[in-house]
Amino acid sequence: MSQPTASPQQIAPSFGSVTLEHYLSELGAKVPAPGGGAVAALHAAQAAALVAMVARYTTRAKDAVHRPIVDRIIEAADAAQARSLALADADAAAFTAVGAAYKLPKDTDDEIAARTEAINAALVEAARVPAAVVDEADEILSLAAELLPIGNPNVVTDIGAAADAARAAAMSSQLNIEINVGSLPAALGDAFAAALLRVDTIAARADALHADVLHAVRS
Template identity: 80%
Template sequence: MTQQATSPQLAPSFGSVPIEHYLSELAAKVPAPGGGAAAALNAAQAAALVAMVGRYTTRAKDADNRPVIDRIIEAADASRVRSLALADADAAAFTAVGAAYKLPKDTEDEVAERTAAINAALIEAARVPAAVIDEADEVLCLAAELLPIGNPNVVTDIGAAADAARAATLSSQLNIEINVGALPPAVGVEFAEVLLRIDEIAARADGLHGDVLRAVRG
């Protein structure tokens, strides 16, 4: 019987464990969680911060902007949920890559099956951070839309959201690049578009941080 790449039992979802447990696992000598999960959680934090600012912008004086604010809150909450799920997906994908590399390679058939399994696992391991970048991009759009109408008492949290989204994007870039680098060029080409967006997303995050800083300084 041919051995298949299987994922060992993973830790509980990041959404269900205390932060200290997550940090202990992150600091431990274990394959996952790692930088990919941290990137996804940065995106989740960015989304949460945007939603929080939105909820602080539901005063009577904000009535004219309430439909926009409600939409931003709903979108940010949804992004937070997706980003949190991506943290789990990243840990699973990384574990699957390790399992694929451990497959036997004693015969030509086994070598071919192992190569196919490795490539499939690497593609999934690159698709997860690509999805994280999409979430960070969306959160930045929401944050930029919220800044002019958000409650000025919590404006710094919009800046913090931009910084977290930037970190999520750049960390995800690293994880895409290392996985794509191990793939045949023809296979890795599907990630070219998302990689080309990195600089633009980072520049928007830096711009939003600067806008918040100027607002704070008056």
Template identity: 70%
Template sequence: MSAETASPQSISTFAGVSVGGYLDDLAAKIPAPGGGAVAALHAAQGAALIAMVARYTTRAKDVAHRETIDRIIAAADAARTRSLALADADAAAFTAVGAAYKLPKESDEQAATRAAAVTAALLEAARVPAAVVAEADEVLSLAADLLPIGNPNVITDIGAAADAARAAATSSQLNIAINVASLAAGEGAEFAGALRTIEEIVARADALHTDVVTAITTR
């Protein structure tokens, strides 16, 4: 959906809505929530899965890894909180882009003000998915740390977390691209690093998924 079609309609906060309510809003003919929020929630779900597996890895036999497990739990919980906030930030950023496009442009002064507002809003709308990419990267790193020591009874959830991180990254790629495409040449240069990270995340997530499948089939 083009940012120019955005309106103030969106759910107020993802932390306070039921899954059913969120899906109703996602399916409705309103601009937000959309793919950006979905990407952030992919990252949040991946982080939650990592925290769950880590909490299942606190048995007596896991005592040698307790310091690492505690670190993973704390980091995963923090990533989940940040990712959930980014879902809200995406809806707000998308709404701001729509508001910027609706500014008057009859006079030269108005047109200049509108152009500056649109550029600022598009940059912020791209920065949110770029931040989601960073969270996806964190989730994937935690998954890699957890795989060798995680409770084997829930090892598939580590693979699911990696897949969620991958989806968060590739969905964010689309949202960065559509906002940068509306900017003047060179104005989206700050997102080059995030785009490179997405390529790395895809490769790492695919490799980790394969490692999980191998672990399941060879045990």
């Protein structure tokens, strides 16, 4: 699983330490970040939290036979939540770095070369972060699907909500990968082809899981 890297330009404070009201205020403001990339990562974080919640409700005495699986899902979902939250911060930092790179001077050949290199490096990072969110969405969806047959039926709808959030994380990340890759040389952009190809599969799996949960609710 890809890990977000620290950046001196990282937006502070972290999304994990601000109120929801502050986050939404910043999201709705005329500022470069946060934007859709951070939203995608937070979709993944919420999906992971929902999976963890359903798993924790599946620790009743009657669930004892499934306890090893449930405990593993809890641990994996908690870790995915933490990674996704960190990716929201990394996305904001990456977007800021792209803007800074485009503002570099371009008056001489050396400056043009340095600026181009800086822009490409920033765009690669700006594509890497949503590609990592796709990884998280994929894993979270797998955890949700594994949990559905054994999860506490009283909170089964939250598995469906987790699938929908994971889907949103992947689809939104697709947009952010595409826009950054579109400005990169093919030699650099091709590295993200696999992540882009997985998005449609993730969306189809999420839709199928949503349908399975809906069937369970209606049965």
